[in-house]
Amino acid sequence: MSRETIAEQSKVKDAKLFIDGEYVESLSGQTFDTLNPATNLKLASVAKGNEADAKRAIESAQRTFESGIWSRMPIEQRSAVLCKMSDLIMDRVDELGFLETLDVGKPVKESRGFDIPRAAQNFRFFAEMAKYMVHEHYDKHNIMSYAKYAPAGVTSLIIPWNLPFMQLTWKASAALASGNTVVIKPASYTPLSAVMLGEIANKAGLPPGVLNIITGPGSTVGTAMTNHKHVRRISFVGESNTGKTVMKNASENLIPVSLELGGKSANIVFEDADLDEAVKGSIDAIYRNQGEICLAGSRLLVQESIYDQFLDKFTEAVRNIQVGEPTNENTDMGALVSKSHLETVDQYVQIGLSEGAKLAYGGKRVAGLKNGNFYEPTVLYDVDNKMRVAQEEIFGPVPVVIPFKTEEDAIRIANDSIYGLAGVVWTNDLRRGQRVSSEVNAGLLWINCWYIRDLRTPFGGAKASGIGREGGRHSFEFYTEAKTVTMKL
Ligand SMILES: NC(=O)c1ccc[n+]([C@@H]2O[C@H](COP(=O)([O-])OP(=O)(O)OC[C@H]3O[C@@H](n4cnc5c(N)ncnc54)[C@H](O)[C@@H]3O)[C@@H](O)[C@H]2O)c1
Numbered sequence: 001m002s003r004e005t006i007a008e009q010s011k012v013k014d015a016k017l018f019i020d021g022e023y024v025e026s027l028s029g030q031t032f033d034t035l036n037p038a039t040n041l042k043l044a045s046v047a048k049g050n051e052a053d054a055k056r057a058i059e060s061a062q063r064t065f066e067s068g069i070w071s072r073m074p075i076e077q078r079s080a081v082l083c084k085m086s087d088l089i090m091d092r093v094d095e096l097g098f099l100e101t102l103d104v105g106k107p108v109k110e111s112r113g114f115d116i117p118r119a120a121q122n123f124r125f126f127a128e129m130a131k132y133m134v135h136e137h138y139d140k141h142n143i144m145s146y147a148k149y150a151p152a153g154v155t156s157l158i159i160p161w162n163l164p165f166m167q168l169t170w171k172a173s174a175a176l177a178s179g180n181t182v183v184i185k186p187a188s189y190t191p192l193s194a195v196m197l198g199e200i201a202n203k204a205g206l207p208p209g210v211l212n213i214i215t216g217p218g219s220t221v222g223t224a225m226t227n228h229k230h231v232r233r234i235s236f237v238g239e240s241n242t243g244k245t246v247m248k249n250a251s252e253n254l255i256p257v258s259l260e261l262g263g264k265s266a267n268i269v270f271e272d273a274d275l276d277e278a279v280k281g282s283i284d285a286i287y288r289n290q291g292e293i294c295l296a297g298s299r300l301l302v303q304e305s306i307y308d309q310f311l312d313k314f315t316e317a318v319r320n321i322q323v324g325e326p327t328n329e330n331t332d333m334g335a336l337v338s339k340s341h342l343e344t345v346d347q348y349v350q351i352g353l354s355e356g357a358k359l360a361y362g363g364k365r366v367a368g369l370k371n372g373n374f375y376e377p378t379v380l381y382d383v384d385n386k387m388r389v390a391q392e393e394i395f396g397p398v399p400v401v402i403p404f405k406t407e408e409d410a411i412r413i414a415n416d417s418i419y420g421l422a423g424v425v426w427t428n429d430l431r432r433g434q435r436v437s438s439e440v441n442a443g444l445l446w447i448n449c450w451y452i453r454d455l456r457t458p459f460g461g462a463k464a465s466g467i468g469r470e471g472g473r474h475s476f477e478f479y480t481e482a483k484t485v486t487m488k489l
């Protein structure tokens with residue numbers, strides 16, 4: 001399909017709330033604008049929901065849950081609806097990919113090649129898996145016990161702006177496959193793809209009220225979605241500090257939370273690594289999605305004996321990254337999500353330089369692309385792990401390169417962080433790879449690769465990077481309520 005046809009098809013519509021199977025205005029009638037990060041021009045007007053709208057959606061989800069139309073639907077039927085949603089997402093991969101690119105600022109080759117296909121895969125994966133869940137059953141003399149996994153109830157899903165459609169569907173597909181009804185809140189910078197899920201749900205035959213979408217501020221909509229007594233699960237993705245607020249609010253009604261939060265992951269390159277592979281993988285780990293990815297290998301730890309050689313090769317590769325118009329097929333790195341985020345990223349670079357870090361490349365806005373939020377892929381090196389740029393999440397295309405002497409040093413530095421989301425080890429000694437991955441305190445470790453996903457595995461972080469795990473059976477455990485039935489025979 002040509003770029004023009006896709007653009008025509010993806011004509012950005014104003015976005016409304018989606019409640020009880022219908023698109024509606026917010027009760028206040030207020031709206032806000034979502035901008036294109038590549039131009040900072042308005043893309044669409046979006047309904048600005050408030051507490052009352054969130055309550056409307058929660059009540060609709062609660063009524064629908066209790067009706068049993070979805071929660072008691074035979075699993076084969078439920079699964080078929082979700083597979084249909086998967087197909088409908090793939091049918092619209094070009095259009096949804098283009099829309100995601102316009103709203104997030106990310107390269108279209110990634111939106112169409114990864115985010116949207118992965119969203120379709122999320123639905124198919126959980127729809128299929130739900131059919132084959134193994135249930136527990138124990139016999140003890142004349143006593144038989146078994147566990148039933150009942151859907152938990154109304155589930156709030158709160159999503160950030162960096163990979164909106166992929167993350168939203170990662171949560172929604174598992175929650176729905178478990179038999180729950182959901183209320184979704186996308187981030188205000190990037191609400192457009194989420195809103196499309198309403199259309200897709202209706203077309204697939206999801207009963208009205210099973211899936212609801214409320215756009216609006218976190219302080220009002222988000223709060224209502226996290227302290228309402230009818231909400232039985234909250235899955236939140238975002239910053240660690242917002243996660244703390246979510247947990248505090250959830251405690252009012254003792255609502256279980258799953259929190260996927262920030263990261264500052266160590267990407268460790270040992271002297272025995274395949275250097276070309278390590279350079280290529282490390283580039284991907286920090287510049288993909290403009291560095292706006294929680295799993296980013298943002299602390300690049302390099303063994304002293306290869307430090308200069310690695311840094312030269314890495315910087316050379318950075319020079320070749322094509323930064324540009326996100327809808328252009330050749331673009332590798334697009335625009336940061338907002339002007340204020342661009343300013344934050346730039347401030348961090350200045351902080352790093354004032355702390356004594358050196359600049360190997362980048363460090364400023366892209367000349368010639370001043371209307372959008374384009375920042376050069378940047379390399380800060382000779383960084384000490386104590387510096388703020390090594391301790392705080394920058395969430396942009398700015399790795400900090402830190403030298404280390406021994407394996408023990410690398411592990412100590414990797415663990416000297418409040419975060420514990422991910423870690424990457426580059427080495428040709430797989431015993432070392434195993435040792436280091438056992439010692440790094442993080443939820444996700446990759447050896448000689450980065451961000452390869454098997455959806456059956458537990459996904460989540462340690463320390464300030466989160467609470468709980470989703471993925472495969474871990475998602476089903478979170479989104480259901482286990483009930484033990486014991487029978488005397
Ligand atoms: N661990 C992971 O899997 C993962 C994945 C993606 C992003 N992240 C993290 O997300 C952050 C970037 O995203 P962001 O800037 O959108 O995060 P954010 O915390 O500002 O916002 C996330 C979502 O929470 C909402 N929100 C804000 N205040 C709220 C409140 N009081 N109650 C309920 N909801 C509220 C926002 O509107 C948004 O929808 C980074 O820290 C990144 O590492 C983590």
Ligand SMILES: O=C/C=C/C=C(\O)C(=O)O
Pocket residue numbers: 162163167170292293294295453459
């Ligand atoms: O920015 C964070 C990336 C999150 C990735 C996932 O949730 C996933 O791959 O399932």
